[in-house]
Amino acid sequence: xxxxxxxxxxxxxxxxxxxxxxxxxxxxxxxxxxxxxxxxxxxxxxxxxxxxxxxxxxxxxxxxxxxxxxxxxxxxxxxxxxxxxxxxxxxxxxxxxxxxxxxxxxxxxxxxxxxxxxxxxxxxxxxxxxxxxxxxxxxxxxxxxxxxxxxxxxxxxxxxxxxxxxxxxxxxxxxxxxxxxxxxxxxxxxxxxxxxxxxxxxxxxxxxxxxxxxxxxxxxxxxxxxxxxxxxxxxxxxxxxxxxxxxxxxxxxxxxxxxxxxxxxxxxxxxxxxxxxxxxxxxxxxxxxxxxxxxxxxxxxxxxxxxxxxxxxxxxxxxxxxxxxxxxxxxxxxxxxxxxxxxxxxxxxxxxxxxxxxxxxxxxxx
Amino acid sequence: xxxxxxxxxxxxxxxxxxxxxxxxxxxxxxxxxxxxxxxxxxxxxxxxxxxxxxxxxxxxxxxxxxxxxxxxxxxxxxxxxxxxxxxxxxxxxxxxxxxxxxxxxxxxxxxxxxxxxxxxxxxxxxxxxxxxxxxxxxxxxxxxxxxxxxxxxxxxxxxxxxxxxxxxxxxxxxxxxxxxxxxxxxxxxxxxxxxxxxxxxxxxxxxxxxxxxxxxxxxxxxxxxxxxxxxxxxxxxxxxxxxxxxxxxxxxxxxxxxxxxxxxxxxxxxxxxxxxxxxxxxxxxxxxxxxxxxxxxxxxxxxxxxxxxxxxxxxxxxxxxxxxxxxxxxxxxxxxxxxxxxxxxxxxxxxxxxxxxxxxxxxxxxxxxxxxxxxxxxxxxxxxxxxxxxxxxxxxxxxxxxxxxxxxxxxxxxxxxxxxxxxxxxxxxxxxxxxxxxxxxxxxxxxxxxxxxxxxxxxxxxxxxxxxxxxxxxxxxxxxxxxxxxxxxxx
Numbered sequence: 001x002x003x004x005x006x007x008x009x010x011x012x013x014x015x016x017x018x019x020x021x022x023x024x025x026x027x028x029x030x031x032x033x034x035x036x037x038x039x040x041x042x043x044x045x046x047x048x049x050x051x052x053x054x055x056x057x058x059x060x061x062x063x064x065x066x067x068x069x070x071x072x073x074x075x076x077x078x079x080x081x082x083x084x085x086x087x088x089x090x091x092x093x094x095x096x097x098x099x100x101x102x103x104x105x106x107x108x109x110x111x112x113x114x115x116x117x118x119x120x121x122x123x124x125x126x127x128x129x130x131x132x133x134x135x136x137x138x139x140x141x142x143x144x145x146x147x148x149x150x151x152x153x154x155x156x157x158x159x160x161x162x163x164x165x166x167x168x169x170x171x172x173x174x175x176x177x178x179x180x181x182x183x184x185x186x187x188x189x190x191x192x193x194x195x196x197x198x199x200x201x202x203x204x205x206x207x208x209x210x211x212x213x214x215x216x217x218x219x220x221x222x223x224x225x226x227x228x229x230x231x232x233x234x235x236x237x238x239x240x241x242x243x244x245x246x247x248x249x250x251x252x253x254x255x256x257x258x259x260x261x262x263x264x265x266x267x268x269x270x271x272x273x274x275x276x277x278x279x280x281x282x283x284x285x286x287x288x289x290x291x292x293x294x295x296x297x298x299x300x301x302x303x304x305x306x307x308x309x310x311x312x313x314x315x316x317x318x319x320x321x322x323x324x325x326x327x328x329x330x331x332x333x334x335x336x337x338x339x340x341x342x343x344x345x346x347x348x349x350x351x352x353x354x355x356x357x358x359x360x361x362x363x364x365x366x
Numbered sequence: 367x368x369x370x371x372x373x374x375x376x377x378x379x380x381x382x383x384x385x386x387x388x389x390x391x392x393x394x395x396x397x398x399x400x401x402x403x404x405x406x407x408x409x410x411x412x413x414x415x416x417x418x419x420x421x422x423x424x425x426x427x428x429x430x431x432x433x434x435x436x437x438x439x440x441x442x443x444x445x446x447x448x449x450x451x452x453x454x455x456x457x458x459x460x461x462x463x464x465x466x467x468x469x470x471x472x473x474x475x476x477x478x479x480x481x482x483x484x485x486x487x488x489x490x491x492x493x494x495x496x497x498x499x500x501x502x503x504x505x506x507x508x509x510x511x512x513x514x515x516x517x518x519x520x521x522x523x524x525x526x527x528x529x530x531x532x533x534x535x536x537x538x539x540x541x542x543x544x545x546x547x548x549x550x551x552x553x554x555x556x557x558x559x560x561x562x563x564x565x566x567x568x569x570x571x572x573x574x575x576x577x578x579x580x581x582x583x584x585x586x587x588x589x590x591x592x593x594x595x596x597x598x599x600x601x602x603x604x605x606x607x608x609x610x611x612x613x614x615x616x617x618x619x620x621x622x623x624x625x626x627x628x629x630x631x632x633x634x635x636x637x638x639x640x641x642x643x644x645x646x647x648x649x650x651x652x653x654x655x656x657x658x659x660x661x662x663x664x665x666x667x668x669x670x671x672x673x674x675x676x677x678x679x680x681x682x683x684x685x686x687x688x689x690x691x692x693x694x695x696x697x698x699x700x701x702x703x704x705x706x707x708x709x710x711x712x713x714x715x716x717x718x719x720x721x722x723x724x725x726x727x728x729x730x731x732x733x734x735x736x737x738x739x740x741x742x743x744x745x746x747x748x749x750x751x752x753x754x755x756x757x758x759x760x761x762x763x764x765x766x767x768x769x770x771x772x773x774x775x776x777x778x779x780x781x782x783x784x785x786x787x788x789x790x791x792x793x794x795x796x797x798x799x800x801x802x803x804x805x806x807x808x809x810x811x812x813x814x815x816x817x818x819x820x821x822x823x824x825x826x827x828x829x830x831x832x833x834x835x836x837x838x839x840x841x842x843x844x845x846x847x848x849x850x851x852x853x854x855x856x857x
Contacts, residue, residue: 003805105776109664117773125780125787132791139790139804140783264667271779278783 006138007196007203008215009145010283011050015192015219016152017280019227020249020273021100023189024234026331029243030182033167033235034174036228038182042190043223049346050193050219056350057200058210059357065201067294070349073356080295082349086198087291089341091308092334094284096189097277098122098312100247104274108250109267119313122278129282130289130305134202137283144275151272156226158266159233159252167236185335191342193219197349198287249273285309369395369463372470375452382455387413390420392429393465397451402458404477411439412460412473429464430471438462442474456531480505486588486610488753493630495591503533503607509590510537510605514597518542524555526569530562533607534569537593542600544831547795551602551615566606566613573615575794581758583794585617592626600832616797616830619789620814622754623647628817636817643751644815650748651762654691655770655778657741661687663774680735687738688771694734694742695764697724702746801829 002010027035060069070079101122106113129137174182196215203211234248237255245251253266289305298304376382376397385396394416398408415437416423426432434443446454451461451470458476483505486498499506507521522536536551554573563569566586574583585601587593588610593603596614604613623643628636661680665673683690701720708716728734745763749756762785769777792799802810810827812818824838824845840846 005806105774109775111663113776114773118776121769121773121777121780125784128784129787132787136787136791139798139800140787142804142806143786143790143800144783265669267664267667267775271775274779275783278780 001202001204002134002138002199004203004205004209004211004214006134006142007199008211008218009141010134010138010199011192011195011215012218012222013141013145013148013276014195014280014283015046015222016148016226016273017277018096018100018189020152020155020230020252021103021247021277022096023186024231024248025243025245025251027182027186027231028235028238030178031174032240032242033169033171034179035235036168036231037171038179038186039228039231040224042183042186043220043227045343046190046193046223047216047220049191049342050196050216052346052350053193053196054211054215056346056353057196057203058212060200060353061203061205063201066197066349068201069353073352082345083291083294085341085345086194087288087295089194089337090284090288090291091311092337093188093191094281094288094308094312095315095330097281097284098316101274101277101281102316104247104250104270104277107246108270115317119317122281123309123313125278126282126285127306127309129279130286130309131302133286134199137279137286141279144272144279147272148276151269152226154269155249155253155266155273156230156233158269159230159237162253162255163233163236165232165236167239168232184339185331187338187342188331188334191338193346194341195283195287197346198290281312285312371448372397372451372461372463375448376455379452379455385413387416388420389416390424392420392424394423395463396460397455397463398460398475399455399458402456402478403460403475407440407475407477408460412462412475415439430467430469433462433464433471438471438473440473440475444472445469446472453531483509489587489589489592489626491589491625491627491630494626495589497590498588499590499593499605499610499612501608501610503535503605506590506605506610506612507535507537510593510597510603513590513594514539519597522552524552526555526558527560527562530564532563534563535605535607537597537603537605539597539600542598542826542832542834543602544600544796544833547616547831548602550795551604563606563608565609566604566611569604569606570613575792581619581789581792581799582622582754583617583792583799585614585621586611586754587614588612589626595626595629598826598837600826600834601830616795617799618797618801618829619799620802620829622752623815624813629820633817633819637815640815640817646748646751647755647759650745650751651759652766652778652782653741653745653748654695654763655766655768655781656775657737657770658687658691658767659770659774659778662771676737679737682732683735684732686771688767690734690738691742691767691771692764694738695767698742698746699760795830797830802827 024035027038031038063069067079067083070082074082102113102118105118106115129140196211205211230248230252234245234252235242237252238245242248249270250267253269254264285305285308288308289301292298292304292308293301373384379399381399381401383396383398383400385398387394387396396408396412416433419437423429423432423437430445434445446461447469450472454472455461458474458478460473460475462471462473464471480502481500483497483500485496489498497509499509511519511521516539518539518541520538520540524534524536525531526534534555536548536555538548551573555569558569558572560568560572570582570584570586584604585596587596593612593614597603601614601616604615606613623640625639625643628640660667661676665676668676680687685693697720701716704720705713705716725734725739729736729739749759749763752759766778766781769781771777773780786800790798790800790804798805801807802814807827807829809825810829812823813827821838821841822845824840825835826832826837828835
């Protein structure tokens, strides 16, 4: 069980992880200036779905976790199917932070990075956290959150101050079809509100206490202002070359202090921001482990979490060595699945669960 | 005869003294160990009065009762059975056997030499009390009792160690301590089955949780004012006979960043000092690792002027940065260990040889570089800002150096996340080690890195289980609200 504050921070950390690395440059490849519109639209959608998720969470948090609720509404088989879908989804989204941390260190901080050593250290850390569970994850996030948010704020300010903001104009150059196809492909990076569904039944709240505006407001600020604002800064610095920067967060501060690739003290700020990415990987692995164990009735979550971590490590070593092609291929393969999980599955869950609850109430009344 | 029964018990004790007195025809035998008792007390308070009242003793029906109530002038006197005689004698009591009586008398005459109360070397203060605990349990209890003159102060004493029979006292305020914590502590103490306890560290290591073995899970102090403050917060002080270090549970990591001086100075100054301690601790642990990572992998981070200056210092060194820093750390640890163990009069010579001659010549010989000496020296000084954490943090420093040397900043960052996560996962006696930061406990942050004034600290800490929240009467409606439970975290 985690506290209300920890739950809020977990969602926010997952939200900001991965949004500032590969995503801005991928969007800028096709949409260029209009990428900011896409990010605002995706952000607004995310806030909207967070509202649904919180409504669900506040109603069902004291009645058990998502699996138990699904068992009541859809039967055990239905619950297992739901958790298997969520397991696949969590594995898909866990690849992003895993790969983006690797990309940052391999392509920016190291001339040559030993893949095996990187994977081993990463594996040990994320599996340790996944094994320790939500409580330790929540507490660790509490300690690092201030550092992460401050470093992100500095990076954002530096980015916005360094670039030529007029580069973002004129807007709305892209055709609607390009916009829609890019929207579909980039849903992989969104959907952090799902964490709130998965935290249902795992948050200790005082009687009559709820999570509402205290999460929605910061979430909305990040989705609608910070992430598009970051894109604005990034694109205004690199303009048409933005798509060739593999790691936006590292690139955005490159010309802030010196016009050289030497004296990059700004990388310290990026390092703190990377903590969010590393921790969010652990959160995904932990939640994926929980889902898998529920589906196959496995008692020892630790072993499953270790295997998931190992699978991601192998994926990183053998598949994601070439960041550009692998990221593009990966989103091509997964985007339909992500659209389904992000924008259809929540409705199915909310509607059927609430209906079941109403049925129960009316039966009790009769 | 009871004397036969008693004497059979200590037939193997060759330092026991037996003194027989003929008190008007009644034989009285005194058993004691000379080095454990006060000779003046036994002569003036026991032997002399018995001889003087010999006539009356013979006439009295209940001779033991007569001796206890009328004759012996020692303050702590009691009737005991024959089976208790040996333990009483070994504890520094005098046992008296009277002819034809089935019971014995035990007179407390403990009188061994102890060290005087002095300022402890590990907890010096500028403005606070200078008294320190000593090795004697009774003196230590008196130092606390004198400061907390309330019947609410409870003292539970137990013996630990099959052979040492070391007295261990739990001191707490009954109205403030959590019954669960007290029960758990007693349970863990009861479980201890060891031949002897030479110092409080034995108890510390035997009552800690299995998880989080690497880090302290029990607080410690040498100063009665600190122990008193902890007891007032609802903690339990554990006093072990024979050691001046008093333990306390529950313990949170923040305690080591606090010093008793903080409470005797302006809160603004105390806050600044605490932040310095915190940053110093982080710098002390991470600096060698960051230096090695920078020099080995990420020299592009350094501004060009600084990089050129650094390169000019290190160009002649043939060792890789990791080996060089490990070598300097190794030297530092050796010098540190030698300065502690070496006789004090050799300390100055050691400093000159170690720091000046060895350091200077090693640089000239090209074995190490000046930057590495500066880095290790800064790190070493920083670690001693928080002396209670120095031993374990110097180990961590080596670990981070290795991580920095093998995996650069990635290793250091991952190590840091792992380290914080590991600390965050530790709970002992219901207290999360990293509270009040993780889980965040708002009310306790008033005594966190930023210290509020004493006026504002109206409640007891909520980071660990205790009872009776109110420490001071609230001065405002907001403070009253604070008492009613705001700030409680359950993560």
